[in-house]
Amino acid sequence: MSLLSIENLSLDIAGTPILKDVDLTIEPGEVLGLVGESGSGKSMTALTVMQLLPEAARARGQVTFNGIDILKAPEEAMCRLRGDDLGMVFQEPMTALNPVKTIGEQVAEGIRWHTGASRANAEDRARAMLDRVGLPEAKFPLSRFPHQLSGGQRQRVVIAIACALNPKLLIADEPTTALDVVLQAQILELLRELVVENRMGLLLISHDLAVVADMADRVTILRHGEVMESGPTASVLTEQRHPYTRRLAEASTHVPARPHTPASPNTEPTRLLEVSNIVKDYPGARKGLFSRAKPFRAVDDVSFSLDTGHAVALVGRSGCGKSTLARMILALDTPTAGEIRLAGENLAGKSQRELRHARRDMQVVFQDPYGSFNPRHRVERLVAEPLHLLDEKPSAQNRRERVAEALHLVGLSPADMEKFPHEFSGGQRQRISIARAIITRPKLIVADEPVSALDVSIRAQVLDLFADLNHRLGLTYLFITHDLTVARAITDEVMVMHEGQIMERGPTHAVLDAPRTEAARALVNAAPDLNQSLKKRRHLEAGK
Amino acid sequence: MTAYLAKRLLIGLATLVVASMVVFAVLEVVPGDPALIMLGMNAEPEALATLREQMGLNQPLLMRYLDWASGMIVGDFGRSYTYSSPVIELIGERAAVSLPLALLSLVLSTVIALPVGIFAASRRGRPADTISMGVAQVGVAIPNFWFALLLIYLFAVWLRLVPAGGFPGWNAGLWPGVKALILPAIALALPQAAILARVTRSAMLEVLGEDYIRTARAKGMPRRVVLWHHALRNALIPVLTILGLQFAFLLAGTIIIENVFYLPGLGRLVFQAITQRDLIVVEGVVMLLVASVVLVNILVDIGYAIVDPRLRTRQ
Numbered sequence: 001m002s003l004l005s006i007e008n009l010s011l012d013i014a015g016t017p018i019l020k021d022v023d024l025t026i027e028p029g030e031v032l033g034l035v036g037e038s039g040s041g042k043s044m045t046a047l048t049v050m051q052l053l054p055e056a057a058r059a060r061g062q063v064t065f066n067g068i069d070i071l072k073a074p075e076e077a078m079c080r081l082r083g084d085d086l087g088m089v090f091q092e093p094m095t096a097l098n099p100v101k102t103i104g105e106q107v108a109e110g111i112r113w114h115t116g117a118s119r120a121n122a123e124d125r126a127r128a129m130l131d132r133v134g135l136p137e138a139k140f141p142l143s144r145f146p147h148q149l150s151g152g153q154r155q156r157v158v159i160a161i162a163c164a165l166n167p168k169l170l171i172a173d174e175p176t177t178a179l180d181v182v183l184q185a186q187i188l189e190l191l192r193e194l195v196v197e198n199r200m201g202l203l204l205i206s207h208d209l210a211v212v213a214d215m216a217d218r219v220t221i222l223r224h225g226e227v228m229e230s231g232p233t234a235s236v237l238t239e240q241r242h243p244y245t246r247r248l249a250e251a252s253t254h255v256p257a258r259p260h261t262p263a264s265p266n267t268e269p270t271r272l273l274e275v276s277n278i279v280k281d282y283p284g285a286r287k288g289l290f291s292r293a294k295p296f297r298a299v300d301d302v303s304f305s306l307d308t309g310h311a312v313a314l315v316g317r318s319g320c321g322k323s324t325l326a327r328m329i330l331a332l333d334t335p336t337a338g339e340i341r342l343a344g345e346n347l348a349g350k351s352q353r354e355l356r357h358a359r360r361d362m363q364v365v366f367q368d369p370y371g372s373f374n375p376r377h378r379v380e381r382l383v384a385e386p387l388h389l390l391d392e393k394p395s396a397q398n399r400r401e402r403v404a405e406a407l408h409l410v411g412l413s414p415a416d417m418e419k420f421p422h423e424f425s426g427g428q429r430q431r432i433s434i435a436r437a438i439i440t441r442p443k444l445i446v447a448d449e450p451v452s453a454l455d456v457s458i459r460a461q462v463l464d465l466f467a468d469l470n471h472r473l474g475l476t477y478l479f480i481t482h483d484l485t486v487a488r489a490i491t492d493e494v495m496v497m498h499e500g501q502i503m504e505r506g507p508t509h510a511v512l513d514a515p516r517t518e519a520a521r522a523l524v525n526a527a528p529d530l531n532q533s534l535k536k537r538r539h540l541e542a543g544k
Numbered sequence: 545m546t547a548y549l550a551k552r553l554l555i556g557l558a559t560l561v562v563a564s565m566v567v568f569a570v571l572e573v574v575p576g577d578p579a580l581i582m583l584g585m586n587a588e589p590e591a592l593a594t595l596r597e598q599m600g601l602n603q604p605l606l607m608r609y610l611d612w613a614s615g616m617i618v619g620d621f622g623r624s625y626t627y628s629s630p631v632i633e634l635i636g637e638r639a640a641v642s643l644p645l646a647l648l649s650l651v652l653s654t655v656i657a658l659p660v661g662i663f664a665a666s667r668r669g670r671p672a673d674t675i676s677m678g679v680a681q682v683g684v685a686i687p688n689f690w691f692a693l694l695l696i697y698l699f700a701v702w703l704r705l706v707p708a709g710g711f712p713g714w715n716a717g718l719w720p721g722v723k724a725l726i727l728p729a730i731a732l733a734l735p736q737a738a739i740l741a742r743v744t745r746s747a748m749l750e751v752l753g754e755d756y757i758r759t760a761r762a763k764g765m766p767r768r769v770v771l772w773h774h775a776l777r778n779a780l781i782p783v784l785t786i787l788g789l790q791f792a793f794l795l796a797g798t799i800i801i802e803n804v805f806y807l808p809g810l811g812r813l814v815f816q817a818i819t820q821r822d823l824i825v826v827e828g829v830v831m832l833l834v835a836s837v838v839l840v841n842i843l844v845d846i847g848y849a850i851v852d853p854r855l856r857t858r859q
Contacts, residue, residue: 050762052758052761052762075766076766079764079765079766080764081764082761082762082763082764083762083763083764083765084764087762088762090755090758090759090762092755095754095755095756096755096756096758096759097756097759098756098759098760098774098778099756099778099852099853099854100777100778100851100852100853101774109760109763109765109773110763110764110765113763113764113765113769114764145853145854147853147854158759161759161762161763162762
């Protein structure tokens with residue numbers, strides 16, 4: 001008998017169908033990868049097993065866990081299962097822990113609840129579990145609060161909570177999506193160890209084929225609430241019998257075609273951006289009434305330059321200072337020391353008025369296409385926003401023409417300017433933010449994780465768009481990303497940042513294929529790679 | 545935590561100093577000569593001049609401010625022109641009514657509002673939620689003096705459980721004193737409770753949508769336990785804020801209720817002092833209120849820090 005078997009599961013929420021006849025099984029000690037794009041119903045499948053669905057949800061079919069009919073089980077029975085035999089880890093570690101309770105309380109709570117252990121006894125077991133997930137007592141006493149931990153550390157606490165009572169099945173819903181690649185590799189390794197140690201079943205939900213190929217024995221591919229294909233990971237992902245599987249795999253490794261002729265090949269490359277010896281200190285935390293900790297150096301003596309028409313990736317782990325550096329280049333933050341020159345003009349110490357000119361030449365695309373628009377403005381107004389940087393205010397007619405042209409360039413229709421942001425999908429919204437960025441015809445675009453919130457197929461299209469605009473408008477890009485696939489797909493050069501410094505710079509392929517520094521090697525080794533993982537897995541499956 | 549507290553105390557002190565200047569300056573520009581009011585409109589100019597001299601009204605502004613402010617530090621709020629007794633004694637007598645009244649109604653309103661708000665939030669969208677929030681809406685809308693009259697009719701006139709008004713003084717014993725304050729406290733507490741219940745409900749609903757509530761549920765804890773152990777404490781911050789504001793109101797904003805019940809409270813004192821241009825009393829009461837608001841704010845800030853560990857380390 002399988003540990004978990006889902007048969008003909010259909011689910012609708014307030015009348016909207018979410019899942020249609022989903023089947024899947026997990027055996028003890030097995031890792032099942034559940035793959036799909038956003039809205040495919042992956043999370044809802046998980047929440048059905050946990051019976052933590054929204055109130056308006058109606059599920060039909062059969063869900064059997066360890067011999068228990070989940071859909072018919074009363075709430076008290078589910079409470080006994082959850083946190084004991086059935087654990088769950090969520091995507092967003094920053095908000096998954098209660099901010100007003102210590103990590104010790106939060107881990108011990110479930111243990112006390114299920115076993116009736118005394119407080120002291122439960123705390124001992126919580127301590128042992130936190131040690132197990134890599135949070136040793138010396139640095140992480142039970143009395144720590146969540147806000148004193150980083151994202152990766154918090155995710156370890158969440159895993160400790162879920163695994164405190166050695167569950168038979170762990171459901172992990174995008175457990176590493178919010179983490180950088182190095183942390184991702186560590187967390188995945190931890191999950192793998194827990195599976196082996198306890199013969200735990202793992203339902204790993206992910207949109208990332210490379211992660212699934214690395215982790216899962218079998219894979220189920222979900223689309224619009226229906227199972228497209230399922231089977232052993234290596235054969236499903238290499239043979240790609242189902243057209244949707246093929247599309248997903250192609251999109252995940254998509255490299256946009258880029259004619260390698262930045263702007264005009266005959267002229268000498270011109271310097272667009274020159275960053276010299278830039279430093280950013282943040283004041284240290286207050287220790288007493290009059291004393292402060294040492295200032296924190298977020299960016300430490302960084303110098304580099306960008307040539308017109310080039311696309312450069314700035315990669316590094318979270319907290320390495322890459323976003324701070326980007327903010328200073330965009331003149332949103334003032335450097336503590338150093339100089340930034342855009343087309344020869346020094347930006348440091350300029351007033352907002354004096355910066356208008358420079359702002360016209362540099363625009364930004366942010367990560368979250370949902371949060372970066374005022375939901376009450378029409379697209380025309382949103383896209384036209386940067387036009388106030390022009391010296392002369394364009395006429396209404398001229399403004400509409402410019403917006404129409406920008407929308408056309410990013411592959412949207414001029415008619416879209418009458419719509420509101422909520423009428424667009426995530427990928428279309430990211431196109432709108434690109435339209436907004438190019439409307440002043442800037443020379444430099446700084447893109448901060450511009451595709452990491454997008455599904456793989458949409459991501460491929462947006463990367464194509466970036467490549468196309470680079471070629472057509474001669475744009476210079478600075479891509480800030482922790483995703484090496486993006487860097488590989490679209491940039492000419494890579495800069496690796498670590499603890500505020502740029503450790504390594506070189507042509508993209510050279511750096512990513514043969515990293516020279518420790519920091520770059522750590523990134524490259526941790527980054528999941530679909531083809532390599534598949535090779536390894538085929539080897540494994542052949543060996544069985 | 546010490547830095548946090550020290551900073552709150554410093555801010556509180558600075559507020560007091562600035563407030564004393566403003567209070568003094570404002571009453572300085574208000575029309576009405578206290579000496580004239582004491583002697584009546586037909587006073588002899590010489591008598592008026594002598595009285596003004598006695599009262600120190602002829603001294604320069606700064607001197608008078610310093611005199612007044614330094615007096616307050618040692619508890620000397622000056623003498624009332626109309627009552628001919630030290631202001632501190634007047635305030636003391638009245639605060640002996642107003643302070644217990646404010647505390648009693650604050651406790652009542654909290655005891656009613658928190659359970660109702662939490663209950664409504666846990667039954668969001670169901671009849672229990674609709675009904676309790678409907679009642680709260682009515683509670684906000686009812687004028688408290690009308691409700692007070694209703695209470696008097698029901699409990700004092702009809703059931704004869706408590707006196708209809710007046711205050712026997714604490715010398716008459718604890719129970720008669722409390723008995724005289726029960727009805728006014730209820731009348732004051734009800735609208736406050738209605739507001740507080742709504743705030744509690746919306747704060748709870750926001751918290752119940754947070755990820756960590758789902759984490760707690762995934763641990764196997766039933767909804768009810770999660771509500772009390774995980775959600776409530778996180779929802780307390782806005783509740784504390786409202787409680788602080790309500791206390792300040794209950795201390796001095798109760799003049800209507802004091803009149804309905806013939807209570808010798810601070811509200812009536814300050815009202816009489818204003819109509820009689822007894823500026824020194826007005827200044828004293830206002831400063832006392834400012835001080836109590838500052839104190840309550842510090843207490844609320846300490847409450848925040850107890851509830852939310854993140855605030856303890858932030859400056």
